[in-house]
Amino acid sequence: xxxxxxxxxxxxxxxxxxxxxxxxxxxxxxxxxxxxxxxxxxxxxxxxxxxxxxxxxxxxxxxxxxxxxxxxxxxxxxxxxxxxxxxxxxxxxxxxxxxxxxxxxxxxxxxxxxxxxxxxxxxxxxxxxxxxxxxxxxxxxxxxxxxxxxxxxxxxxxxxxxxxxxxxxxxxxxxxxxxxxxxxxxxxxxxxxxxxxxxxxxxxxxxxxxxxxxxxxxxxxxxxxxxxxxxxxxxxxxxxxxxxxxxxxxxxxxxxxxxxxxxxxxxxxxxxxxxxxxxxxxxxxxxxxxxxxxxxxxxxxxxxxxxxxxxxxxxxxxxxxxxxxxxxxxxxxxxxxxxxxxxxxxxxxxxxxxxxxxxxxxxxxxxxxxxxxxxxxxxxxxxxxxxxxxxxxxxxxxxxxxxxxxxxxxxxxxxxxxxxxxxxxxxxxxxxxxxxxxxxxxxxxxxxxxxxxxxxxxxxxxxxxxxxxxxxxxxxxxxxxxxxxxxxxxxxxxxxxxxxxxxxxxxxxxxxxxxxxxxxxxxxxxxxxxxxxxxxxxxxxxxxxxxxxxxxxxxxxxxxxxxxxxxxxxxxxxxx
Numbered sequence: 001x002x003x004x005x006x007x008x009x010x011x012x013x014x015x016x017x018x019x020x021x022x023x024x025x026x027x028x029x030x031x032x033x034x035x036x037x038x039x040x041x042x043x044x045x046x047x048x049x050x051x052x053x054x055x056x057x058x059x060x061x062x063x064x065x066x067x068x069x070x071x072x073x074x075x076x077x078x079x080x081x082x083x084x085x086x087x088x089x090x091x092x093x094x095x096x097x098x099x100x101x102x103x104x105x106x107x108x109x110x111x112x113x114x115x116x117x118x119x120x121x122x123x124x125x126x127x128x129x130x131x132x133x134x135x136x137x138x139x140x141x142x143x144x145x146x147x148x149x150x151x152x153x154x155x156x157x158x159x160x161x162x163x164x165x166x167x168x169x170x171x172x173x174x175x176x177x178x179x180x181x182x183x184x185x186x187x188x189x190x191x192x193x194x195x196x197x198x199x200x201x202x203x204x205x206x207x208x209x210x211x212x213x214x215x216x217x218x219x220x221x222x223x224x225x226x227x228x229x230x231x232x233x234x235x236x237x238x239x240x241x242x243x244x245x246x247x248x249x250x251x252x253x254x255x256x257x258x259x260x261x262x263x264x265x266x267x268x269x270x271x272x273x274x275x276x277x278x279x280x281x282x283x284x285x286x287x288x289x290x291x292x293x294x295x296x297x298x299x300x301x302x303x304x305x306x307x308x309x310x311x312x313x314x315x316x317x318x319x320x321x322x323x324x325x326x327x328x329x330x331x332x333x334x335x336x337x338x339x340x341x342x343x344x345x346x347x348x349x350x351x352x353x354x355x356x357x358x359x360x361x362x363x364x365x366x367x368x369x370x371x372x373x374x375x376x377x378x379x380x381x382x383x384x385x386x387x388x389x390x391x392x393x394x395x396x397x398x399x400x401x402x403x404x405x406x407x408x409x410x411x412x413x414x415x416x417x418x419x420x421x422x423x424x425x426x427x428x429x430x431x432x433x434x435x436x437x438x439x440x441x442x443x444x445x446x447x448x449x450x451x452x453x454x455x456x457x458x459x460x461x462x463x464x465x466x467x468x469x470x471x472x473x474x475x476x477x478x479x480x481x482x483x484x485x486x487x488x489x490x491x492x493x494x495x496x497x498x499x500x501x502x503x504x505x506x507x508x509x510x511x512x513x514x515x516x517x518x519x520x521x522x523x524x525x526x527x528x529x530x531x532x533x534x535x536x537x538x539x540x541x542x543x544x545x546x547x548x549x550x551x552x553x554x555x556x557x558x559x560x561x562x563x564x565x566x567x568x569x570x571x572x573x574x575x576x
Contacts, residue, residue, distance in 0.1 A: 012028065012055065012057040012058055012059060013053050013055045013059045014028040014060040014062065015052065015059065016062045016063075016064070016141070016182065016184075017139065017184070017186065018184070018186055018197055018199040018228070019139075019184040019186075019226070020201070020226065021203075023220070028060075033062060033141070034087065034102070034121060034123075036075065036087050036089055036104065037065065037100075038062055038063065038065070039066065040063040041060065041062055041063075042060070042061040043058065043060055044061070046058050046390065047323070047340045047342020047343075048323065048338060048340050048369070049323075050280045050293030050295045051228065051239060051241065051280060051293070053276055053295065053297070055342055055343070055344055056342040056343060056344045056366075056369075056392070056394065057344060064100070064123075065091075065100065066127075068093045068127065069093060070091065071090075071091050071575060071576065072575070072576040073573065073574070073576075074087075075087045075571070075572070075573045075574075076571070076572050077569060077571045077572075078569065078571075079108070079570075080111075080568050081108055081109050081111050082108065083108035083109070084106075084107055084108075085104070085105070085106045086105050087102065087103065087104035088102070089101070089102040090102075096129040096130075098125075098126070098129075099125070099127075100125040100126075101123070101124050101125075102122070102123040102124075103120075103121070103122050103123075104119075104120070104122075105119070105121075106118075106119040107119070111562075111564055112162075112163050112164065112165055112562070113150060113163065113164050113170055114148045114150045114165035115148055115149075115150045116147065116148050117148075118146045119144070120144045121141070121142065121143040122142045123139070123140070123142075124140045124141075125137070125139045126138040126139075133189060133190055133191045134188070134189050135187075135188045136185070136186070136187055137184075137186040138183075138184070138185050138186075139182075140181070140182070140183045142180070142181045142182075143179070143180045144178075145176075145177070145179075146175070146176075147176055147177075148174065148175035149174050149175050149176060150169060151166035151168075151558065152546045152549065152558040152560055153166060153558055153560045153561075153562065154557065154558050154560070155556065155560065156556065158559075158562055159540075162562035163562075166558055168212035168213075169211075172210060172211065172212040174209075174210050174211050174212055175209070175210055176207055177209075178208070178218075179204070179205070179206045179207075180203075180205050180206075182201065182202075182203045183201065183202050183203075184199055184200070184201040184202075185200050185201075186199040194229070194230070195229070195230050196228065196230070198226070198228075199226045199227075200223075200225045201224060201226070202221070202222070203220075203221065204221045206218070206219050207219075214255055214265055215253065215255070216252075216253055217250075217252050217253075218250070218251045219250045219251075220250070221247070222247035223245070224274075225243075225244055226241065226242070226243040227242055227243075228240075228241040229241060236282060237281070237283070237284075238280070238281060238282075239279070239280040239282070240280070241277075241278055242277045243274070243275075243276040243278075244273075244275055244276075245274045246271070246273050247270075247272045247273075247274075248269070248270075248271055248272075249269065250269045250270075251267075251268055252265075252267035252268070253265040253266050253267075264307065265307075266305070266307050267305075268306065268307075269306065270303050271301070272300070272301055274297075274298075275299075276296070276297050277295065277296040278293065278294070279293065279294050281293070287328060287329045287330070288327060288328040288329060289327040290325070290326050291323070291325045291326075292324050293322070293323040293324075294320065295320070295321045295322075296320055297316075297318070297320075298315075298317075298319070299315070299364070300314075300316075301314035301315065301351065302314075312360065314351065314360060314362075316345065316364055319343045319366065321340070321341040322341055323338065323339070323340035325340075326338070333375070333377075334376065335374045336371075336372070336373055337372045337373075338369075338370075338371050339368065339370055339371075341367070342366070342367060342369065343365060343366045343367075344364060344365040344398075345364045346362050346363075346364065350409065351410075359409075361412075363396045363412055364396065365397050365398055365412075366395050367394030367395060368392070368393050369390060369392045370390065370391045371388060371390040372388070372389050373387050373388030373389060373422075374386075374387050375387075382427065382428050383425070383428075384427075385425045385426070386422070386424040386425075387422075387423050388421070388423075389419075389420075389421055390418075390419070390420050390422075391418070391419045391420075392417070392420075393415070393416075393417055393418075394415070394417075394418065395414070395415055396413070396414070397414075397416045398411070399411055399412075399547075399548075413453040413455075413460075414450070414451070414452035414453045414454065414461075416451055416453070416465060417451050418446075418448045419448075420444065420445060420447065420448075421443075421444065421445040422442070423442070424440075424441065424442045424443075425440075425441045426438065426439065426440045426441070434481060435481050436478075436479075436480045437478070437480075438478050438480075439475065439477050440475070440476045440478075441473075441474070441475045441476075442472075442473070442474045442475075443472075443474075444472045444473075445470070445471045446468050446470060448465035448468045449463070449464060449465060450463045450465060453500070458501070460500045463497070463500060463501065465497070466499060466547045466548065467497070467498075467545065469495065469496045470494040470496075471494040472492065472493050473490070473491070473492040474489070474491050475489065476488070476489040477489075484516075484517070485515075485516070485517045485519075486514075487515040487516075487517075489512070489513045490510065490511075490512050491510065491513075492508065492509070492510040492511075493508060493541075494508045495507065495508050496545060498548075499547065499548050500548060504559070506559075509540075509541035511535050511536075511539050511541065512536040513532065513535070514532055514536050515531075515532035517529065517571075518530075525574060525575070525576060526574070528572075528573040529570075529571070529572055530569075530573075531568075531569065531570045531571070533566065533568055534564065534566070534567050535563070535564060535566045535567065536566065537566070538566040540562070540563075540565070541563045542560045542561060542562060542563060543561055543564070544561035545559050545561065547559075
C-alpha cells in the first residue's frame with residue numbers, strides 16, 4: 001500500500017486461528033508470534049476476503065499446529081551480536097484431550113547502540129473433543145518484551161556510522177517495556193451438512209515507553225466474539241458470520257518519568273467498537289469456481305481528553321464492501337479474476353491532529369481492486385508459474401506526516417492508484433536419484449501514484465507514492481543431497497521515494513543469504529543442525545525508512561533504519 005504508519009504492521013488485519021490479533025484499527029506486531037507454534041500461514045493480498053474484514057491491505061491468517069502427538073521439541077539458535085533464541089515445545093494426546101505448550105526466550109545485545117532486546121513468550125493450547133460433532137479449543141498467548149530503541153538515522157550517520165543510535169534516544173536510554181496477552185475460547189461444531197465456529201476472546205496490552213521528549217504509558221484491553229457458519233443451499237455453498245470487538249485504550253504522556261517533579265502532559269482515552277457482518281456464496285462448476293461475497297463494516301470511536309476536559313465521538317458510516325471472483329480451470333492452467341471493495345480505518349496517530357486533538361475530518365480509506373491472472377504448470381509439474389496483474393483505486397489514502405519531533409499524524413491523500421505486476425516461477429535445474437537442484441523466483445513491479453493530493457497548498461499529484469519501491473525481486477536455489485540441504489537466496493529492492501515531493505529516494509540494494517543444514521535420525525531422536533550467513537557480501541542498506549522525516553533544532557532529518565551487516569547463525573533442533 002505504501003505511505004503507511006511508520007510503526008508496526010498497519011492496515012493488514014491478522015488472525016490467530018479464528019481470533020483477531022490486530023487491535024481495533026488493524027495494527028499488528030506480527031513478530032510477537034513465534035514460528036514454532038504455527039502450522040500454516042495464509043496471506044490474502046488486498047480486499048479479497050469477505051470473511052476476514054475486507055481490509056485494503058489484506059490479511060494474514062495464522063493457524064496453530066493441530067499435531068498433538070506425544071513429542072518434545074527443543075530448539076536453540078545462536079546468532080551474531082550476542083543473540084540467542086531458545087524454545088521448548090511439549091505436546092500430548094490424552095484420549096479426547098489434546099495439549100500443546102510452547103515457551104520461547106530471545107535475548108540480544110543488538111547490532112546498534114541502545115539496541116538490547118529481551119523477549120519471553122508463552123503459548124498454551126487445549127483441545128477437547130466432546131464427541132464426533134463438537135469440540136472446544138482454548139488458547140492463551142502471553143508475550144513480554146523489554147527493548148531499547150536506537151531509532152532512525154540521518155544520511156550522514158547511516159553512511160558513516162550505521163551502528164550508532166539517534167543521539168536523543170541514546171542519551172535518554174529510550175526504550176519500551178510491554179506486555180501483551182490473548183485468550184480465546186472456540187466452540188466448533190459439525191453436524192450433517194452444517195458447520196460453525198464461535199470464538200470469544202479477550203486481549204490486553206500494556207506499554208511503558210521512555211522517549212527523549214516525554215514518557216508514554218499505554219494501556220488497552222479488548223473483548224469480542226466472532227462467529228462463522230457454513231452450509232450448502234441449492235446451488236451454492238454459503239458462509240456467513242459476524243465479528244464484534246470493543247477496545248478500551250488509554251494513553252498518557254509524562255515529563256521526566258521517575259523524577260520528583262514528574263507531571264502529566266496529557267491523558268486521553270478512546271473507546272473503539274468494530275462491527276463486521278459478512279456473507280459469501282461459493283459455487284463449483286465442472287471446470288470453474290465462482291465466489292460472491294459482501295461485508296458490512298462500521299467503526300465507532302468515543303474520545304476523551306481528560307487533561308482538557310473535552311470529548312468527541314468519531315463514527316464512520318456503514319461501509320459496504322462487495323467482492324466477486326471467478327476461476328476457470330483448463331488442463332494445466334487456471335485463469336482467475338476478481339473485483340473487490342475494501343476499506344481501512346485510521347490508527348490512533350492518524351485520528352489526531354498536530355496538537356494531539358481528534359481530527360473529525362479524517363476519513364477511512366476506501367477503494368476498489370481489480371485483478372486478473374493465471375496459474376499453471378507443465379505436464380509433469382516440474383515447472384510452475386503464477387502471473388497476476390492488479391489495479392487498486394483508493395480514495396482518502398492516509399499518509400503519515402511528521403509534524404514535530406518524533407510525532408506523526410495522518411492526512412487523507414485524495415485519490416491514489418496502485419497498479420502492479422507479480423510473477424512467480426519455480427523450476428528444476430537438475431534432478432537425479434540422490435540430488436535435486438531447484439530454483440524459486442518472484443518478481444514484482446509497482447507503479448503506485450498520487451493522482452489527486454494537495455497538502456498545505458503543495459500539489460503532489462502525479463508523484464510516485466511514498467514508501468513504495470519501484471520493484472522487488474527474490475530468487476532462491478535449493479540443493480538437496482540425501483539428508484543435506486544447501487540454500488542460497490537473493491533479494492533485490494528498488495528505489496523508494498522517501499517524501500511526498502519525490503525529492504529524495506533510497507538506493508536500490510541486493511542482499512544474498514546462505515544456509516546449510518543436515519538432518520539426523522538416531523533411534524527416537526530427530527536432529528536438525530543448520531548454519532548460515534545473512535547478507536553474505538556485507539551490503540549496506542536501509543531495511544526501513546521513516547517517510548516524510550523532518551529535521552529539528554538544526555539537525556538533519558532521520559530517514560534511515562540500517563539493515564544488519566554480514567551476520568551468522570547456528571541452529572540446533574531436537575525432536576523426541
